[in-house]
Amino acid sequence: MKLFILIMGWYSGLLLAACPDMDTLQATYEITLSDKKNSTSQLVLSRHGQWVAHQYPKQKITETWLRTAHGRLKKTRYFEHFHRAIEYAPGETIQGKRPLSWAMRYQLVEPALLAQLTKVHSETLECDTVETYQGVVDGEQVELSWMAGSHLVKYFIKQQGARQIRWKLVDVEYDQAKVTRYKRELESYQTTDFADIGDDHTDPFLTDMVHQGFIEHGSDGVYHAPHNH
Amino acid sequence: MKLFKYSLIATAMLTLVACDGDDGVNGSDGADGIDGNDGLNSLVLQTRLDVGDSNCPNGGVQIDSGQDDNNDGELQDAEIDASEYVCSPGNTEVAASQLRTSLDNSWFQRASQQVSANKETWISATQVASPKGAAAMGPGQGKAKNVILFVGDGMGISTITAARILEGQMQGKAGEEHQLSFERFPFAGLSKTYNVDAQTPDSAGTMTAMMSGVKTDVGVIGVDADIERGDCSTVAGNELVTALELAELAGKSTGIVSTARITHATPAATYAKSADRNWEDISDMPQGTECLDIAYQLVNFEPLLEQRFPAYADTINGIEVAFGGGRRHFLPKDAAFNSADAASEVEGDRTDNLDLTQLWQDAYAGGIYVEDQAGFDAIPASAERVFGLFNESHMQYEADRGNDIAGEPSITEMTSKAIDILAQNENGFFLMVESGRIDHAHHAGNAYGALQDTIAFADAIQAAVDMTDPQETLILVTADHGHVFTIAGYPKRGNPILGKVVNVGAEEPALAADGMPYTTLGYANGLGYRNLADVTNSDASYVTNNGQPDTGRKDLTDVDTTTAGYHQEALIPLSSETHSGEDVSIHASGPGAWLANGTHEQSMIFHLMNYAADLVQKAEENAVSMAAIND
Numbered sequence: 001m002k003l004f005i006l007i008m009g010w011y012s013g014l015l016l017a018a019c020p021d022m023d024t025l026q027a028t029y030e031i032t033l034s035d036k037k038n039s040t041s042q043l044v045l046s047r048h049g050q051w052v053a054h055q056y057p058k059q060k061i062t063e064t065w066l067r068t069a070h071g072r073l074k075k076t077r078y079f080e081h082f083h084r085a086i087e088y089a090p091g092e093t094i095q096g097k098r099p100l101s102w103a104m105r106y107q108l109v110e111p112a113l114l115a116q117l118t119k120v121h122s123e124t125l126e127c128d129t130v131e132t133y134q135g136v137v138d139g140e141q142v143e144l145s146w147m148a149g150s151h152l153v154k155y156f157i158k159q160q161g162a163r164q165i166r167w168k169l170v171d172v173e174y175d176q177a178k179v180t181r182y183k184r185e186l187e188s189y190q191t192t193d194f195a196d197i198g199d200d201h202t203d204p205f206l207t208d209m210v211h212q213g214f215i216e217h218g219s220d221g222v223y224h225a226p227h228n229h
Numbered sequence: 230m231k232l233f234k235y236s237l238i239a240t241a242m243l244t245l246v247a248c249d250g251d252d253g254v255n256g257s258d259g260a261d262g263i264d265g266n267d268g269l270n271s272l273v274l275q276t277r278l279d280v281g282d283s284n285c286p287n288g289g290v291q292i293d294s295g296q297d298d299n300n301d302g303e304l305q306d307a308e309i310d311a312s313e314y315v316c317s318p319g320n321t322e323v324a325a326s327q328l329r330t331s332l333d334n335s336w337f338q339r340a341s342q343q344v345s346a347n348k349e350t351w352i353s354a355t356q357v358a359s360p361k362g363a364a365a366m367g368p369g370q371g372k373a374k375n376v377i378l379f380v381g382d383g384m385g386i387s388t389i390t391a392a393r394i395l396e397g398q399m400q401g402k403a404g405e406e407h408q409l410s411f412e413r414f415p416f417a418g419l420s421k422t423y424n425v426d427a428q429t430p431d432s433a434g435t436m437t438a439m440m441s442g443v444k445t446d447v448g449v450i451g452v453d454a455d456i457e458r459g460d461c462s463t464v465a466g467n468e469l470v471t472a473l474e475l476a477e478l479a480g481k482s483t484g485i486v487s488t489a490r491i492t493h494a495t496p497a498a499t500y501a502k503s504a505d506r507n508w509e510d511i512s513d514m515p516q517g518t519e520c521l522d523i524a525y526q527l528v529n530f531e532p533l534l535e536q537r538f539p540a541y542a543d544t545i546n547g548i549e550v551a552f553g554g555g556r557r558h559f560l561p562k563d564a565a566f567n568s569a570d571a572a573s574e575v576e577g578d579r580t581d582n583l584d585l586t587q588l589w590q591d592a593y594a595g596g597i598y599v600e601d602q603a604g605f606d607a608i609p610a611s612a613e614r615v616f617g618l619f620n621e622s623h624m625q626y627e628a629d630r631g632n633d634i635a636g637e638p639s640i641t642e643m644t645s646k647a648i649d650i651l652a653q654n655e656n657g658f659f660l661m662v663e664s665g666r667i668d669h670a671h672h673a674g675n676a677y678g679a680l681q682d683t684i685a686f687a688d689a690i691q692a693a694v695d696m697t698d699p700q701e702t703l704i705l706v707t708a709d710h711g712h713v714f715t716i717a718g719y720p721k722r723g724n725p726i727l728g729k730v731v732n733v734g735a736e737e738p739a740l741a742a743d744g745m746p747y748t749t750l751g752y753a754n755g756l757g758y759r760n761l762a763d764v765t766n767s768d769a770s771y772v773t774n775n776g777q778p779d780t781g782r783k784d785l786t787d788v789d790t791t792t793a794g795y796h797q798e799a800l801i802p803l804s805s806e807t808h809s810g811e812d813v814s815i816h817a818s819g820p821g822a823w824l825a826n827g828t829h830e831q832s833m834i835f836h837l838m839n840y841a842a843d844l845v846q847k848a849e850e851n852a853v854s855m856a857a858i859n860d
Contacts, residue, residue, distance in 0.1 A: 050574070051574065066573065066574050068572060068573075069571070072572075077776075087622075088768070088772055089572065089766065090572045195623055195666075195669045197672065197771070197805040198668075198806060198808075199431065199494070199672075200448065200506070200507065201431065202458075206804070
């Protein structure tokens with residue numbers, strides 16, 4: 001009996017070892033907006049434990065969130081061109097505004113959305129399960145392909161009339177060393193506390209903050225909690 | 230070093246001995262005797278002694294004398310037969326030379342002359358004769374055993390007015406007739422805040438002016454305007470002496486309290502010399518720099534001051550009280566050093582692996598290091614020395630203090646505890662208290678936060694008034710600069726200061742030419758409108774609207790502008806609201822307070838404190854008495 005348990009344990013360990021650590025990855029998304037005029041952008045989602053980064057290659061800006069031991073989210077915005085960063089206080093919920101949800105940062109989708117949709121298909125893979133959801137939310141037709149094991153959106157389509165937003169996972173890497181290197185590089189940037197932005201009016205980076213570039217509204221996740229667009 | 234040689238001429242002498250009886254015929258002269266050996270040269274060696282020498286604490290000359298036994302023309306140690314010392318009588322000249330950067334500075338000289346001129350004006354106007362035997366002394370001069378300098382960072386006059394009204398209204402009054410604690414002080418004047426190179430100043434240049442009597446450039450700490458910002462090599466020779474350092478030399482206890490990081494510009498200007506205000510820890514500095522970061526200078530304040538003033542080594546005993554935020558600058562960049570309420574994955578920023586909090590505890594065995602409210606509460610009033618770092622970065626806004634995970638003391642609690650500890654010294658104390666976040670709330674465009682912190686600051690000042698004797702304690706309340714914060718329109722008496730303008734005789738908000746209501750308070754520039762309801766952290770504005778400004782007019786008809794999270798409209802879009810260039814007020818109580826009476830250069834505040842406490846004179850007397858003890 002003991003031998004059997006040992007063998008089973010060894011076998012499970014092998015199976016687990018064959019699957020990557022879903023908490024450490026880099027996932028690249030292509031975001032396409034089809035409307036009167038079309039546009040395409042990219043977002044690279046990096047995860048490392050309680051740390052998540054959203055990199056916007058076009059704007060050369062990365063936003064990261066750290067989930068602290070007390071469950072608060074600490075945001076840092078990195079300006080790659082300047083090798084500078086602005087650190088924000090661990091966030092509090094801002095009433096009447098979009099809450100800073102960890103799920104939105106970590107997996108780009110609120111769990112509330114999945115609860116509103118209908119699962120129409122499920123496929124079990126070696127290390128993951130891919131589920132397809134469909135439904136109508138706030139008058140928009142939504143289709144979502146969800147990798148339940150890795151908590152990744154495979155694709156997401158939201159359509160209302162001629163306007164369509166499509167998110168597509170184009171690459172995912174589970175390279176721990178690469179993510180660590182990337183994180184370290186960001187952490188080597190010179191940081192400034194958000195509260196100190198107004199202190200130093202001789203620093204050209206800070207005085208020109210308004211023009212350094214900001215992330216388009218709504219591109220930091222495919223869907224927020226209902227009524228919180 | 231001078232070497233003087235004196236030669237002696239050696240002679241040989243012969244003695245003749247005679248017998249009784251007739252004198253015989255003198256014989257012929259004998260042959261000349263053999264010449265004797267040359268005598269030894271006597272040498273004198275004169276050596277200048279530096280300040281701090283064990284025989285001459287104030288410096289002097291050592292005179293060694295002896296014979297040149299080995300005829301090598303030099304006085305070796307073994308040949309010295311006697312040593313005598315001519316010691317400098319006191320260290321007045323030494324102090325002057327060490328203060329040269331200040332004394333030769335035209336800002337210093339002009340501000341000093343302003344004190345003298347004011348003194349003459351006062352004496353002339355009041356016919357108060359100088360006490361007999363003290364002709365040079367003015368009223369109150371040297372009478373302040375204790376000095377407390379309160380600095381409201383960014384607390385311009387419009388901020389004081391609005392806070393006064395808000396506090397009055399919170400007490401059920403109309404508000405306008407109310408007075409904040411320090412507005413009841415008997416004397417007030419105005420302070421011109423500009424920096425040497427800037428019309429609208431920053432905290433580094435302004436606080437350096439207040440602490441050392443010398444106006445300087447934007448962005449530099451404790452050094453004069455001959456410095457090149459960011460260039461470490463220009464620091465040497467341009468360091469200024471601060472009132473806190475002079476108090477230390479005079480044998481007083483010293484303390485600093487701030488709700489900002491304790492390494493931030495205002496508190497830093499009391500103890501540090503830095504070519505850049507941003508050099509708060511070593512990771513902020515250029516690689517390979519030979520300059521010391523600000524946090525390191527705080528923890529090593531005592532040995533660094535002793536290096537500059539070795540004659541005072543027995544008196545200098547370091548800063549007794551330091552309360553504030555900014556733990557990140559004192560800890561290594563290593564998660565193993567994180568504190569209980571760390572906000573970052575790795576709290577410390579130091580790349581030299583130094584844990585300055587531990588070094589401080591190692592240096593001061595009797596000291597108490599604390600990080601939270603519980604630790605603070607446990608500090609006894611009899612504590613010898615305390616170091617409190619209550620936040621990774623700045624401490625919380627007063628309105629937001631309840632949200633701190635580990636808990637933080639209020640500015641009143643910190644001030645009271647500081648006075649308890651410092652007042653144990655019979656020679657008195659110097660204390661600087663900064664309300665650092667008035668400035669930050671204004672930068673974020675949030676009047677509520679700025680006014681609440683101003684009211685908390687006024688409470689701390691009242692606590693200091695209650696705990697000290699006005700006969701022996703000078704209390705100054707001032708600001709480093711103002712903000713572009715206005716009180717506008719024609720609201721009726723008692724109209725809520727955070728509300729919309731309601732005209733005299735009206736009940737409904739007045740409408741502007743665009744048909745929309747408007748608030749009494751507003752900003753000329755900044756991020757502009759935010760309506761964050763009950764959010765008490767003013768900095769939420771930086772994460773709202775992606776940190777982008779939202780300036781111009783908004784329809785405020787259905788907006789409650791009196792809430793904590795309301796951010797006033799602004800005109801010019803900037804990533805942060807800015808300082809202003811107008812004068813700020815100085816409120817004074819205690820010995821010498823009458824000097825705050827007119828429009829002054831900001832650098833005059835140092836001279837006012839020096840006048841009241843006679844810091845330079847007391848420091849010099851202290852050195853003389855130490856020299857006497859050592860003799």
